[in-house]
Amino acid sequence: MASKKLMKAGLAGASFVALTALLAGCASGDAPEADVSEVAVDDAAVALLPQEIADAGTLTVGTEAYYPPYEYLDADGATVIGLDMDLIKAVGQKLGLEVQIENVAFDTLLPSLDTARYDVVVAAMTDTPERQENYDFVDYFNAGQGIVVAEGNPEGITAEADLCGKAVSVLRDSAQQGILEAFNSDICASSPIEISAQATDNDALIQVQSGRAAASVSQYPVASYNVEQAGGFELANEEPFQPEPLGMAVAKDNELSAAIQAALQSLVADGTYTDILAAHGQEGGAVEEVTINGAE
Template identity: 35%
Template sequence: MARTTTLLGAAAVAAALVLTGCSGSGGAGAAAAAAGPDLPIGDEVSTTVDPALTALLPDDIVEKGRIDVAVDIPFPPMAMYDDTNREVGFDPELGRLLGQKLGIDVSLNKQAFDSVIPSLQAGNNDIIMSGMNDTPERQETLDFVDYTHGGFAILVAAGNPKGITTQADLCGTTVSVQKATVQGELLRAMDCGSDPVTVTELPSDLDAQTALRAGKSDAYVSDAVVAEYVAATTADGEAFDVVRDPENPAGFNPVYSGIGLLKDDAGLTEAIRQALQALIDEGTYQQVLDRNNIGAYAVASAEVNQGAAQ
């Protein structure tokens, strides 16, 4: 059901938020309400409020005074903690930027990836910002405001002891992935004849990386943006190699990823979509991508459910 609020009411709420604040990051509910507004700080990208976009926010969000965001942390470069325990990375920084543009606070709530959708269904969070791939299956439950487009990448131990050079070489190997991700589905669907991929699903992306490093898997598969970051930063770049498949130089099976919202939250979906479009138009969206080293995976415009057309 679409829900809107008047410009006067929304603007008043936005002004109140600027003056008093509502919630901080790190958890939903009353405990967050006293922490103050979660806004960009330091060298993070910043923007300005657009009252016309604030007017699009549904009444229940305006009354609550914040948007609760489910985010799986750590999942660098999409989300991680800095040395002050502040949530940083593409998702937290873009989430704060969207809140600033909409004139409302955001609460960044750590949530295991396989429980982010149930957290929306239970009313604990309003949106998902966790590098989630936009797929037809997920669209049965969610609508996506897509914010990146890119493929998956394969990581192997340094020196590539198994000689994996293409996606097809994964047949007959053990591959670690994070639980409940599209990568696991794609690997199981590969046509390997009598020598299928053995998929090891683990609770977190870091667990999947650790399995490869410990020799419990032959490869690790993740979003290209994540895999590139992991290869460059783990053990000063000496732990892993990225498999460069000549037939898929930008990663295999490119997909859209985006912000997930329940299908009955059409009003909030449109508010988020228009706010993202405003950030794209003014260039701050690209700045957030670039500062997190994923500028090549930008979308040209803010669209909904592009995954259905892939």
Template identity: 40%
Template sequence: MRHSHHRASRSYLLAGSVLLAVSLTACTNASGAATGPANTGAPADAGAAAGSVEVNEAARDLLPDAIVASGTLKVASDPTYAPFEYYDTDNKTMIGFDVDFADAVGAALGLKVEHVPATFDTILAGLASGKYDMAMSAFSVTEEREKIVDFVEYLYTGTGIAVAPGNPLGISMDPLSMCGKKIAGQKGSIQSMEYLPGFSKECNAAGKEEIKIQNFPGQTDANLALASGRVDGVIADSVPLAYQGKESNGQFELAEGEDYDAVPFGIALAKDTGMKEAVAAAAKGVIAGGHYQELGDKWDFPESVLITADTIDQK
């Protein structure tokens, strides 16, 4: 699920753990449409400022003094994962659901948001070193990552598989349908590191040919491999896969069926900095105030993936 940090004073102690976390980074990580992010069209009102979000003084009061003094919230994302984060047609302006939601959280905190592009599997390390204040890149919340960073949940979605139009090979999220097939994932994602190897073992156990796993550095690369017939399927978060398939003019499509292993997505924050408390309070207000629902509508997200403010209270 694209689809994943800590401050400088803790970087040495966390170095080993961060290296592990970096390898566990994505649910998927994310990437743009098959033809590249420049061709991935945004909704008509993309880029609209979070002007309807007022400063949440209670949340702002929870911010670390250094963040208040800087006046800026540096947010890291891998802009290759439409519709969560990707480049607009100018190839430099980052847009997407995560970008909009981060802007809303920043507005609630009274901070200017600086969006920093980063390669997905380097974001955790950057957060750990204090390079970023927050990371928002369709990170799935896992126990392994929670040992390294704090999360504030904001979505709940699962994994799907993209296939050729019409799904001529009959591939689905049933592992046995993937046996002997070339299935791609994004390097560093849960799909490539955990799901596909596990599925391949199920093939072996059933006496079938193992999955020919192919990992790509970005989701766009994996999508291009599928569109050109070099792989038979791509697994990643279902929401972006469906979106990217539509934006690719039908070069691939999401296979029918339920999402596999739906999990929460979370905003990643360094531990022991006070950032989680402040961001959680800000996010809760944005969700309860209706702006969150507006973003879900704007990016055509199914209602099933959206959460309520009460979800944050339960964490």
């Protein structure tokens, strides 16, 4: 007979697998998706494309598909869907390009721009002044931050300052990790947060589920989605804090940034942008003007 300790470990492992499967995709096959197949080409935006991309006829996109509602896997376990994917497919339509999407680890995305593995990274990535030193960001959405805790909120966390002195999990190399590190130099200087950086947002949630972390910090739409989809969690903060622009990342000083900006602005003008956000229940993060490197 297995020991109680081993049985408990097995049950815990099973629950972690269930959590990952639930948050990685929509098992019921009814995931929201906007139809962008009828989006018309915008000739003015096409004229801004770098010649090599126009000649290739393809836009290569890097993402990390474990961050719903922005990007995640469909019921087939392979197709990447979500708000960002609908937007970049619509951008491709505006630019007359085929969109090819590759799902890889988040912390490899920006380095892959350095080697030209991708033309653009679309992964709900926060535009920051630090990232702007090496990349350009076409800002298309505004998102604040959310704190996910275990159901019942045993640590009584309601705001950022309550994270001080506690173990907090976060996606590795994310803007949220940077936010927590900034807290440790400011509001948490006397009682630093123990930051647990994880490979995926699912892994960060597992740290909360297992009790290894008191909370996990992610973008508010992601935090809300995870709480709604998986049992055993709740949002600690009623209102998002520290809103930041999200941007599609392109290699520095690449003409592609202007083409994507023009395509996104065209989607705003014809209403497709609003339709896509509404399909995913994210109208609250809409922008009226698409900017480049708008973070301050």
